Amino acid sequence: MTITLGTLADAEAVATLHxxxxxxxxxDIMPADYLNGPLYEERLALWQHRLTTPTPGAALFVATDAATLTGFVYLTPQSDGRILLDNLHVRPTLKRSGTGTRLxxxxxxxxxxxxxxxxxxxxVLEANTPAIAFYERHGGKRTDRRxxxxxxxxxxxxxxxxxxxx
Known part of the structure; x- marks a missing residue:
């Protein structure tokens, strides 16, 4: 697996994986009509915007294996001085493969x-217990609920x- 800086050429693959x-x-967390609606088109527009009009100091990193996208992570500075890890996604069939840990x-x-x-x-959504367990295993400390x-x-x-x- 290789992790590289993402580019506009990655937008479609990232939107598909997202x-x-x-x-x-x-x-079982979000409304089915939303998830089954034009979610891909929404995600594609998001990634095309992020990659054509980048936020200063932000970065998208993509994980690939044999030229196939296996995961990605997006980080962006916030006005309070912290860095938001806004997205960390791994291909569902590759969960628990180490891709998320490496990202x-x-x-x-x-x-x-x-x-x-x-x-x-x-x-992270409170109902997303597998993700919460992952973050806690990797040293994340819960600091807010809202x-x-x-x-x-x-x-x-x-x-x-x-x-x-x-």
């Missing part, structure tokens, strides 16, 4: 190198997990 990941992980470690190394002294954090309001008209509870600077 959609597949959400439809699998959130099947998280890569993200942590990147933050300590590119944004030294900054805290890394993420938001409602997450989705523009599609539903609200779910999210948890915040934090890794302090090393």
């Amino acid at each position: 959609t597949e990941s959400w439809r699998t992980a959130y099947a 998280l470690a890569h993200a942590q190394t990147w933050v300590s190198t590119e944004h030294p002294g900054r805290t890394l954090y993420l938001e 409602p997450a309001h989705f523009p599609q008209g539903f609200t779910l509870t999210e948890l915040e997990y934090t890794w302090l600077p090393t």
